[in-house]
Amino acid sequence: MTGRAIRLWALAAWCGLGTVVLAHHSFEAEFDPNNVVNITGVVTKLDWINPHAFVYVDSKSAAGEVKRYKIEMGPPYALTRGGWKRDTLKIGDTVTVEGAAMARDGSDSAGSLPTTQMKLASGQKLTMR
Amino acid sequence: MAATARAALVIAACLLSSAAMAQAPAAAPAPRWPDGRVNLGSTPGQKGFWEIRPGLGGTPRAADIPLQPWARALAAYRTSRTDLHPPLVRCKPGGGPAFFNAPGFEIVDAPDEQRIYILNIAGAHSWRVIYMDGRPHPTGDDLRPSYFGHSVGRWDGDSLVVDTVGFNEKQWLAGVYPTTERLHLTERISRPDLRTLSYEATIDDPGAYTAPWSIRWTINEKSKSSWIAGGEIFEYICQGE
Numbered sequence: 520m521t522g523r524a525i526r527l528w529a530l531a532a533w534c535g536l537g538t539v540v541l542a543h544h545s546f547e548a549e550f551d552p553n554n555v556v557n558i559t560g561v562v563t564k565l566d567w568i569n570p571h572a573f574v575y576v577d578s579k580s581a582a583g584e585v586k587r588y589k590i591e592m593g594p595p596y597a598l599t600r601g602g603w604k605r606d607t608l609k610i611g612d613t614v615t616v617e618g619a620a621m622a623r624d625g626s627d628s629a630g631s632l633p634t635t636q637m638k639l640a641s642g643q644k645l646t647m648r
Numbered sequence: 649m650a651a652t653a654r655a656a657l658v659i660a661a662c663l664l665s666s667a668a669m670a671q672a673p674a675a676a677p678a679p680r681w682p683d684g685r686v687n688l689g690s691t692p693g694q695k696g697f698w699e700i701r702p703g704l705g706g707t708p709r710a711a712d713i714p715l716q717p718w719a720r721a722l723a724a725y726r727t728s729r730t731d732l733h734p735p736l737v738r739c740k741p742g743g744g745p746a747f748f749n750a751p752g753f754e755i756v757d758a759p760d761e762q763r764i765y766i767l768n769i770a771g772a773h774s775w776r777v778i779y780m781d782g783r784p785h786p787t788g789d790d791l792r793p794s795y796f797g798h799s800v801g802r803w804d805g806d807s808l809v810v811d812t813v814g815f816n817e818k819q820w821l822a823g824v825y826p827t828t829e830r831l832h833l834t835e836r837i838s839r840p841d842l843r844t845l846s847y848e849a850t851i852d853d854p855g856a857y858t859a860p861w862s863i864r865w866t867i868n869e870k871s872k873s874s875w876i877a878g879g880e881i882f883e884y885i886c887q888g889e
Contacts, residue, residue: 548730568887570737596751596884623730
């Protein structure tokens with residue numbers, strides 16, 4: 520982008536400036552939005568708790584090794600607003616988490632970006648934040 | 649096209665959109681009590697609550713804050729550690745400006761009691777009390793440091809001015825900056841129209857800063873945070889993991 524174009528963008532941004540909205544303070548510290556994966560597996564646990572819900576998914580690799588992923592979701596009130604219902608997920612359902620950000624510490628934990636979705640057993644997709 | 653011409657076009661578009669906004673129908677006025685005071689919360693005909701989406705007000709940069717060296721070093725340390733979180737994320741109460749966090753709050757004016765309550769949905773499912781009866785702050789041993797401190801309020805025109813002392817040292821301003829027991833917080837809250845709430849907090853803490861500084865935000869029709877007409881606050885018990 521040229522310097523001029525950048526200045527124009529800055530001007531346009533200033534024109535429409537509203538409340539500055541940033542990502543959750545600790546999210547980027549904990550998860551790497553540049554290390555995004557899809558996780559397919561069986562739901563073993565759902566913690567519907569504040570401030571963030573968690574879902575646990577057992578995923579088997581081609582070699583037969585099972586990894587237990589712990590995936591952080593948004594707060595329950597936001598998930599409800601996004602279409603999650605009491606019976607949306609059942610233990611034992613096979614699901615795919617699309618576009619989760621892996622933990623920076625190398626563990627099998629992942630976080631949900633605004634774009635992260637879960638493809639449910641029914642084929643329906645719901646955002647996880 | 650020359651850059652100046654393009655810039656002029658952007659500015660013209662900007663002015664036009666501002667003019668269009670100026671011609672939009674006037675916003676509904678803020679509700680008032682029979683004595684003329686602004687009501688910052690619900691009325692029988694206009695119930696609702698103030699919803700906060702994460703990031704309201706943004707995160708002030710350390711370079712813009714008059715931090716003392718130790719406070720600057722602590723803020724940098726907190727930012728550098730991925731395993732440290734603001735107390736609110738760990739289900740502790742958010743004091744002062746940190747009290748106003750997602751998903752939102754309700755302001756309940758109780759004139760008979762001469763108190764205003766602010767009910768927070770998140771954090772530790774907590775509330776603040778603002779004494780409106782003219783009492784002074786407690787002093788000496790009666791002022792025990794706490795998460796929310798001791799708040800007294802008064803009206804300055806249409807602004808509620810809340811004066812608070814007696815904080816403990818467990819709050820992280822804007823998710824990172826420390827305060828000490830010497831913190832004297834002054835908050836101004838106003839409701840220019842039905843759907844707009846303006847907030848300004850002045851942090852005067854000679855224990856951590858070299859000068860007073862301020863945090864501001866506005867909830868209005870243009871912000872992601874908003875007045876949820878007809879909405880009600882709901883249970884949100886913070887449990888952590």
